Amino acid sequence: MILSCQNISKAFVENQVLKNVSFHIEDHEKAAIVGINGAGKTTLLRIIVGEMTPDDGQVVLAKDKTLGYLAQNSTVDTSHTIYEELLSVKADLLRLEEKIRECENNMKHANGDALEDLMKQYTSLTHAFETGGGYLYRSELVGVLKGLGFTEDEFSKPVATLSGGQKTRVALGRLLLQNPDLIILDEPTNHLDMNSIAWLETYLLNYKGAVLIVSHDRYFLDRIAGKVIEIDQSKATTFMGNYSDYAVKKEQLRVAAWNAYMNQQREIKHQEEVIEKLKSFNREKSIKRAESREKMLDKIEVIEKPSEVRTDMKLTLTPRILSGNDVLTVEHLSKSFDSHKLFTDVNFEIKRGEHVAIIGDNGSGKTTLLKILNGLVPADQGTFRLGSNVEIGYYDQEHHVLHSEKTLFEEISDDYPYLNNTQIRNVLAAFLFTGEDVFKRISDLSGGERGRVSLAKLVLSNANFLILDEPTNHLDIMSKEILEDALNGYEGTILYVSHDRYFINRTAHRILDLTEGQFVSYVGNYDYYLEKHDTVMAAIEANAPQNADADSAVAAKAAESEVKLDWKAQKEEQARLRKKENDLKKCEEKIAELEARISEIDTEMSDPAIGTQVAKLQELSKEQTTCQEQLEKLYEQWEELAE
Incomplete structure (x- = not known):
């Protein structure tokens, strides 16, 4: 056992965040901590790494074991380049390397006993260098940087010039190279594209130490975790298996707990009715029997009402009218920013009822395409047209559809003036905004709260063509599942961009992969895309002309036919x-x-x-x-x- 958490409790003023939380992590084990936003996951991690003191309980790390922690906003040395920052982890090997070179120079001018001593020293130094990974660390460093999405021409970039997300990736690279016995990661996939996430999954699966992760990425947790620790209503419950195993067991327990609660409530109500009826007879014998039943009722250990997280947020999407069969037709669309070409001569169609996911690397142009379709950004070339009776509902990941100066109440009432005060409050309550919350300004909301307001407006729009840009960003797992259920029950058409592979797997009928400036279509969900991707890319390369820019669309079309085999x-x-x-x-x-x-x-x-x-x-x-x-x-x- 490498880590033991024993009866950890933590409260902030009157808010009990953690209560008697206990679990342990074995050597080489891969475990995940899950729970809704605000459940106390990050607080628990900060207690484990010593950044916060628990009110009660203790954290025990096994003797002589090392721990590495990646926070959501980890800091890095801004005076370094990206490469130098990761190289600083290997300071011991760099010093050994200097000593070896120094020893080599001294040996050129020594003889006799002095030379023999230097040779012994040289042997000792080279042995320590080799066993410490001295001949591999530079290639390991480059592999980590490339795996996390940095190109070689970015290695020399100063850390000070990087975005917050890039700095987090540098911090993650540093941590991986430190090779601690226990890696603790708080939302490690937030700033990674799909390729980098897949690389990180493989890295962690093969990692010799233990790993403890907090993440909302269920596909990631499915691949990595062998144990899931759930924080719910300040308590911890451990489930063996990956996220999908946990979800099945959790639902079984939830149903069993709810049935037990409801059965007891029915029994209590029945006994109270019987007691009341016996007393109403006003006979000595009946009153004694009623008192006897009251004593029995007082001794019952009342079951606490189970949490109903999934019913907190109510999300129903209903098109106002039916669109035509041809919803969207895109022809010869191209877009560049200065010399950076995003996509060229893109052609595709979307039919009524399709749920289409767009995937691709960060910066490949996915969000730009959605903005073009919504008239927010002009295309350089090409056209697109909407079919008959198509009404768009747009969810913007940057929430530009919201007005920062307005309150939540004003945001809804100004766009939907036909709603009365009660109706507006009911809509906001369905998205967890109650009481005085409705008078908060949009500018004061968190990312997750802004996402819920945007979803509320989407519900009210009654659109029959939803265009969604990263709709699961900032949503906890339960909220994602509610959104998934709503989209799966939606009778209209959906086009969305997402990095959430679990979400895509559950909701997509078709995937458009934006790769090398072209869209390749896969008729299926994300698992199907993974299954066919290598075959399709090989077909594209085989059909690609010498001048790849001349007619790569033809190659993409040829590849598309490859994936339209029936099951x-x-x-x-x-x-x-x-x-x-x-x-x-x-x-x-x-x-x-x-x-x-x-x-x-x-x-x-x-x-x-x-x-x-x-x-x-x-x-x-x-x-x-x-x-x-x-x-x-x-x-x-x-x-x-x-x-």
């Missing part, structure tokens, strides 16, 4: 490939056996003791010939299978 055809193809792989493996095993046997025969025939035995030599020669013939056939078979 039955896909499964048949997968079964055929699996059989082929098995046959290839068996063929390779037989080849290895025959080659080994031919080698053994050569050794036996070279033995002087066998050289005088003519019959034995003939037998071995005949077997060797047979093996060679079989081997030639297997070589041909292998070539066919490996083709």
